[in-house]
Amino acid sequence: MDKLKLAFYWAASCGGCEIAVLDINEKILDVVAKADIVFWPVAMDIKYKDVEKMPDKGIDVCFFNGAIRNSENEEMAKLLRRKSKVLVAFGSCACDGDVVGLGNLWNREKIFERVYFETPSTKNSMNVTPQVRYQEAILSGKLPPKGSSFLFNKAVCDECPREKKDRKISSIKRIYEINDDFKTCFIDQGVICMGPATRGGCGAQCLNANIPCTGCGGPAPRVSDQGAAMISALASIITDEKVIDQIVDPIGTFYKYSLARSILRRRVMHE
Ligand code: SF4
């Protein structure tokens, strides 16, 4: 007997209905023994055009969750209605509009204002909104000159709110060994922070969470070797060369993200 063909789709939804499907746990194996899941965007890479190619009524049952909030939602609802013998309105958003439906109290401009500019959880200082038209710089020959960089042109230290003092360190400490005042530069407190050697642009996120920078932004502007730059910065402020021996994991500390493009590049192994 041919296996049933099932589909799942999420329109304007939070994804909770998709999770609810997975709440059947291992019984999903009983389902797939009897049915093929032919479309499920949250779990499978099947494109809309693949659905368009399916015969009308080729899907036995489609579970459609989420509300209809935009033209894409509407188009998919109509397409899946045509491709399915049975289309189930799955969950309260699909049945009643639910929280998504409360958007009907405002027009599109008001919703954009609220979502992109006013919501306290949104940081959007450049007032960026989704665009319906875009220009492809490559096709129009408008690429900047070779060697141009789109990266932030300052180091993490330049974005860091911590106060830099007279940097002289006589011992290296781990973060749990200091009594952090949440104001003074970590290096001044003896904790290695990769900020001086690391490219900014992250807004010093880790420092704002009171954690030293580990260097994920890569080498700072005009720095070709992030680790060497940091070692050089430290060498200029340590009071005793024995301090260097206190660094537990030099490669992991100075080259966590950039060993492969550093001067060192790799360990030389003799086989
Ligand atoms: S070294 Fe670290 S803590 Fe100190 S100013 Fe730079 S980013 Fe901030």
Ligand code: SF4
């Ligand atoms: S570790 Fe990365 S995100 Fe954190 S402060 Fe350094 S560069 Fe920014």
